[in-house]
Amino acid sequence: MRWSSELLKAGWWLGAAFFIYHPIFSQGVSTTVGGLTTTPTRVGPSSVFWNPASLGPTFGTIIDTNISLVGGWLIYDREGTNPQTNQEFDSSQIRVLAPNPYLSFSSDFGLSQWRFGYSTYFPTGGFASYPTKGSQRYELIRGLYIPWNQQLTVAYSPHSDWSFGAGFIYSLGFFKAEFDIDMAKVLSKITEGAQVPKESASLNSRSRIPLSTAHGFTGNFGILYRPNVQWSLGLSMVLPMQHVFSQRLEMQRPSGFKTLETGLASLGLEEQFNHQATFKFRMPFLFNLGIRFQPYGYYTGEYYGRYALSSQTPFASVKFKGSSLAALEDALIPGAKAEDSYSLGTVQTFDLWRPVQAGLVGGYSSSGVPEQSVSPARIGFNIFTLGVFARYKFNSHLKLTGEYAHSFIQTRVIKNAVDPKSSISLYDKPSGNGEYRAGMDRAGISLSYEF
Amino acid sequence: MNFNYRNSIGIAVVCMLCISSASAAATNQFSLGIVIRQGVLKKLAQIVNSTAEPLNLRYCMSSVPQLGKWTVDAEFSGQLSNSDSNSNWTSTNNGAVLLETQLQNLSIKGTLYRGCDYETLRDGSTGDLVISPERRFTGFEVKQPDDNSSIPISVWFDPANFLAKANYISVVAAASIAQIKVEDLRVFSSALNGEDLKISIFTWLSELGGRAFGIWLKEQFRGMSYVENLGDLLREHRNRSELVQFEQGALKITHSKGILDQLELALAVYPRRLNSLFLSPKGIELYFNALILNHEDLNQMNLPLSNDRSDNFQTRVSALKQWLGSDLATEDTTFTRPQLPENQSDFSMFMTEPLVNHIMDRLYREDLLSFRTTVDLGESTQGLLIKELADVKMRLDLGSRRAPHLKFQADRLNLQVSDYILSLGTEIEDRIIPATHIQCSVNLAADLTFDSATRSITLVMDPNSFSINLQELHGNRKQKLEKEDLKLLEGLAKSFWEKYFQSYPKLALFRPVFQTDRATIRPLDLKVQDGMILMDFEIVPGAASK
Numbered sequence: 001m002r003w004s005s006e007l008l009k010a011g012w013w014l015g016a017a018f019f020i021y022h023p024i025f026s027q028g029v030s031t032t033v034g035g036l037t038t039t040p041t042r043v044g045p046s047s048v049f050w051n052p053a054s055l056g057p058t059f060g061t062i063i064d065t066n067i068s069l070v071g072g073w074l075i076y077d078r079e080g081t082n083p084q085t086n087q088e089f090d091s092s093q094i095r096v097l098a099p100n101p102y103l104s105f106s107s108d109f110g111l112s113q114w115r116f117g118y119s120t121y122f123p124t125g126g127f128a129s130y131p132t133k134g135s136q137r138y139e140l141i142r143g144l145y146i147p148w149n150q151q152l153t154v155a156y157s158p159h160s161d162w163s164f165g166a167g168f169i170y171s172l173g174f175f176k177a178e179f180d181i182d183m184a185k186v187l188s189k190i191t192e193g194a195q196v197p198k199e200s201a202s203l204n205s206r207s208r209i210p211l212s213t214a215h216g217f218t219g220n221f222g223i224l225y226r227p228n229v230q231w232s233l234g235l236s237m238v239l240p241m242q243h244v245f246s247q248r249l250e251m252q253r254p255s256g257f258k259t260l261e262t263g264l265a266s267l268g269l270e271e272q273f274n275h276q277a278t279f280k281f282r283m284p285f286l287f288n289l290g291i292r293f294q295p296y297g298y299y300t301g302e303y304y305g306r307y308a309l310s311s312q313t314p315f316a317s318v319k320f321k322g323s324s325l326a327a328l329e330d331a332l333i334p335g336a337k338a339e340d341s342y343s344l345g346t347v348q349t350f351d352l353w354r355p356v357q358a359g360l361v362g363g364y365s366s367s368g369v370p371e372q373s374v375s376p377a378r379i380g381f382n383i384f385t386l387g388v389f390a391r392y393k394f395n396s397h398l399k400l401t402g403e404y405a406h407s408f409i410q411t412r413v414i415k416n417a418v419d420p421k422s423s424i425s426l427y428d429k430p431s432g433n434g435e436y437r438a439g440m441d442r443a444g445i446s447l448s449y450e451f
Numbered sequence: 452m453n454f455n456y457r458n459s460i461g462i463a464v465v466c467m468l469c470i471s472s473a474s475a476a477a478t479n480q481f482s483l484g485i486v487i488r489q490g491v492l493k494k495l496a497q498i499v500n501s502t503a504e505p506l507n508l509r510y511c512m513s514s515v516p517q518l519g520k521w522t523v524d525a526e527f528s529g530q531l532s533n534s535d536s537n538s539n540w541t542s543t544n545n546g547a548v549l550l551e552t553q554l555q556n557l558s559i560k561g562t563l564y565r566g567c568d569y570e571t572l573r574d575g576s577t578g579d580l581v582i583s584p585e586r587r588f589t590g591f592e593v594k595q596p597d598d599n600s601s602i603p604i605s606v607w608f609d610p611a612n613f614l615a616k617a618n619y620i621s622v623v624a625a626a627s628i629a630q631i632k633v634e635d636l637r638v639f640s641s642a643l644n645g646e647d648l649k650i651s652i653f654t655w656l657s658e659l660g661g662r663a664f665g666i667w668l669k670e671q672f673r674g675m676s677y678v679e680n681l682g683d684l685l686r687e688h689r690n691r692s693e694l695v696q697f698e699q700g701a702l703k704i705t706h707s708k709g710i711l712d713q714l715e716l717a718l719a720v721y722p723r724r725l726n727s728l729f730l731s732p733k734g735i736e737l738y739f740n741a742l743i744l745n746h747e748d749l750n751q752m753n754l755p756l757s758n759d760r761s762d763n764f765q766t767r768v769s770a771l772k773q774w775l776g777s778d779l780a781t782e783d784t785t786f787t788r789p790q791l792p793e794n795q796s797d798f799s800m801f802m803t804e805p806l807v808n809h810i811m812d813r814l815y816r817e818d819l820l821s822f823r824t825t826v827d828l829g830e831s832t833q834g835l836l837i838k839e840l841a842d843v844k845m846r847l848d849l850g851s852r853r854a855p856h857l858k859f860q861a862d863r864l865n866l867q868v869s870d871y872i873l874s875l876g877t878e879i880e881d882r883i884i885p886a887t888h889i890q891c892s893v894n895l896a897a898d899l900t901f902d903s904a905t906r907s908i909t910l911v912m913d914p915n916s917f918s919i920n921l922q923e924l925h926g927n928r929k930q931k932l933e934k935e936d937l938k939l940l941e942g943l944a945k946s947f948w949e950k951y952f953q954s955y956p957k958l959a960l961f962r963p964v965f966q967t968d969r970a971t972i973r974p975l976d977l978k979v980q981d982g983m984i985l986m987d988f989e990i991v992p993g994a995a996s997k
Contacts, residue, residue, distance in 0.1 A: 186832070186835060186836065187943075188700075189700065189701075189831055189832075189835060190700055190701045190702070190826060190828070190831045190832065191699060191700045191701070191702050191826075191943055191946075191947065192699060192700025192701070192831075194699060194700070194702075194943050194946040194947050194950075195942065195943075195946040196942075196943065196946075197939060197942050200935065200938075200939050200942075201933075201935040202933070202935045202936040202938070202939035203939065255932070255933055255935070255936050256935070256936045256939045256940070258887075258931040258932055258936060259845075259875050259886055259887060259889075259931070259932065259936075259940070260826075260828065260845060260886075261886065261931075262876070262877040262884045262885075262886045263826075263828045263843050263844070263845045263877040263886075264828070264836075266828075266841070266843045266877055266879050266884075267828060267829065267832065267836065267837045267841050267843050268837065268841075269836060269837070325835070325836050325837075326832075326833070326834050326835060326836060326837055326838040327834065327835050327836070329838065425835065426835065
């Protein structure tokens with residue numbers, strides 16, 4: 001279904017958001033996998049997603065954990081008037097408060113040049129719960145897409161200046177969704193010429209994709225170059241990955257079809273229309289580049305850039321394999337077009353006194369969703385984030401970091417949203433035109449223990 | 452001469468003329484009337500003058516002293532004055548109307564035959580007069596000189612019997628002007644134009660002329676007593692507008708032609724026995740009884756049938772015509788003479804709300820119930836919901852025996868269909884599986900007008916005024932339809948019926964008493980008061996537009 005597709009695209013977008021440094025509305029949707037201060041040049045198991053070579057300079061066994069609370073809101077003011085009331089649409093609003101845990105450890109197992117690590121984290125994902133009767137219901141009412149990554153990392157450091165790393169990532173994806181389908185088009189065909197009202201509650205087919213899981217595999221590679229104490233250079237690449245969920249889509253028969261129920265039953269159509277489909281989420285290539293500069297002992301500046309090659313990987317697609325409705329039999333909904341996105345950021349760290357560090361983080365991320373592809377289920381913003389953090393080193397083993405960031409999200413007014421091309425004639429869907437506003441805060445705490 | 456009104460006439464639907472069920476008959480009686488005003492006189496003159504066809508009369512003079520019977524075959528023609536100042540009528544105390552006008556170009560041509568011969572019909576009854584050339588006695592001609600002179604005429608007219616008779620002064624005036632010629636007895640022409648004999652002849656001719664005028668006028672009023680099959684009217688209407696089928700997508704309304712062909716519904720109209728005529732300065736008021744009967748009603752009336760005729764609907768209609776002319780048809784409807792407002796229209800027709808609704812009810816039961824609405828689910832959903840074509844249809848049946856009801860409102864009629872039951876079901880081959888029942892209340896503004904094409908009193912629906920309210924009748928069953936669902940169905944029904952009424956806004960109800968081919972009747976106004984509707988009309992002389 002297109003809605004499913006949209007949702008998947010949303011999920012993908014949320015995934016993309018992870019890469020481009022604008023966490024929003026979901027656990028793990030963060031440019032800060034492992035914490036607010038992780039970068040491609042940062043050393044330690046908390047940064048293995050950004051650069052697997054970050055394990056190279058470590059010694060012994062380390063456990064890094066981070067738990068963040070991401071709170072965000074989004075308001076969608078749909079363009080136009082409600083066809084049922086002829087008044088402006090009510091705002092659709094989401095408020096989310098979600099935890100984002102991270103756990104990793106690494107060890108050299110007594111070897112001088114090899115390091116091994118394991119990390120578990122949620123690199124991206126999204127979930128949302130919109131008003132059931134909101135104007136966005138034909139896009140999304142509620143749903144989630146969460147990839148849970150398990151990463152095995154190996155790093156090789158042949159020389160004190162160079163480290164090379166590679167990660168094997170197994171991702172367990174979770175996906176479910178709920179949305180409405182407006183069956184006015186079906187009724188229009190039956191009563192050709194009659195003015196079938198659009199978006200009537202009577203013609204809503206509440207559709208549901210039950211919780212489903214899928215397996216995904218990918219990997220990342222990285223290099224960390226530390227020629228001296230003052231300079232570090234990190235470079236990494238994350239390979240594309242996809243989750244292919246094979247699940248049924250359950251469509252409830254609209255209540256307005258009750259008068260046709262015996263007729264529909266005679267046609268072999270039950271009260272629920274069931275479809276078997278595959279929902280494919282794809283993530284693009286991701287490139288990271290980071291530079292670390294420590295001109296003074298009490299100050300460290302890290303600068304990074306990230307680039308997601310999203311234009312080469314469309315948003316999620318849907319392929320129907322079996323359907324109780326003729327129009328969906330073997331139907332394919334290709335993913336909508338995305339565009340490349342990037343982010344630029346910095347982490348500024350100050351050693352105030354021996355056990356305490358404090359710092360600032362800041363960054364800008366571009367939207368990865370072109371205007372024509374924006375919808376309540378697939379939103380992209382230009383985001384500017386500012387944050388602070390403080391780290392306390394209890395002893396040589398234990399460090400505790402507290403962090404907070406606020407994201408300033410640029411409002412988007414969409415005028416030219418269009419549906420992805422599709423030959424499916426079963427339904428029409430409102431465009432995603434309207435105004436999107438959002439805000440986000442993130443607070444977290446990290447614990448690092450070195451044995 | 453001829454004139455052609457398209458008029459609605461009041462019909463008082465007398466109910467059951469049934470001899471054996473007179474009490475039941477009394478419950479179905481209605482009043483209907485026509486009011487003719489002074490303006491008609493001028494229009495009548497225009498209609499008469501607009502035609503070159505003479506007024507024909509073939510008449511048997513059975514009481515000519517010592518000469519036996521004579522057949523007169525005569526043509527009357529002339530021009531009536533168009534001027535209001537020269538034409539007038541006055542009601543009199545003896546129940547007649549005194550018509551005063553002026554006549555120009557009077558011409559009477561005729562032939563006298565000895566004896567009176569009538570044709571014999573198959574059933575042995577007497578037919579029309581026939582003439583035998585061998586019995587020709589002489590031809591005659593009466594002509595007004597071509598000197599632009601006018602003959603003032605004054606005619607006593609009895610509207611109840613359509614008899615006209617010129618008064619003596621008019622006869623004398625005409626005799627003083629016109630000349631008589633006798634073809635075969637020219638030698639007597641000068642003698643015939645002698646003053647006394649000429650007046651006697653003109654007296655005789657004026658009787659003939661008055662009788663011919665009365666017969667002609669009565670024909671325009673359909674004999675004042677007639678029966679017609681409303682089924683014929685509906686069939687004509689259906690054929691003309693192809694109303695038998697209406698499609699919108701998979702939704703199709705069909706009318707079973709077989710049922711329509713069999714529709715037998717007689718409208719009988721005849722004058723009231725009492726209080727049928729009122730003369731006043733406002734005009735001539737004529738009141739009628741009317742009756743709507745189906746085959747079953749006619750069967751119950753025990754009408755005397757000719758032995759050689761089969762017992763079918765037409766036979767009974769014929770018997771009904773004869774019965775209406777007999778003294779047995781004495782039952783009058785309960786009648787309240789309406790208070791007629793001052794009006795400048797040529798004529799008005801009034802009918803009661805129960806009459807219109809009675810006709811609606813009968814038409815509904817006899818005709819509209821044979822409408823069938825189907826939704827071809829199989830065809831319309833193929834490729835969308837289902838893969839293979841399936842023969843599955845939804846059926847929408849009019850599940851109520853209650854007909855649409857017209858409510859008379861100020862200056863407008865409102866068609867109300869309340870507590871109307873629609874039965875929804877699925878038609879699979881020869882079975883219908885019921886789905887649910889929906890109670891409808893429909894409001895639709897309508898105008899009652901005269902339709903030129905069908906020459907009928909016609910209900911014209913205003914599609915834009917259509918409103919509908921639906922309630923599901925679920926009884927003890929679980930309610931299937933939510934408020935939103937009913938709202939959706941209301942919207943669809945409104946959309947569908949608006950389109951339907953835009954395509955077919957007219958429903959022919961009945962043809963009026965007054966009919967002519969020589970004029971167009973144009974509705975002017977409609978007033979509703981005291982449960983009756985008063986429609987004002989204007990007569991536009993000339994050929995009727997169709």
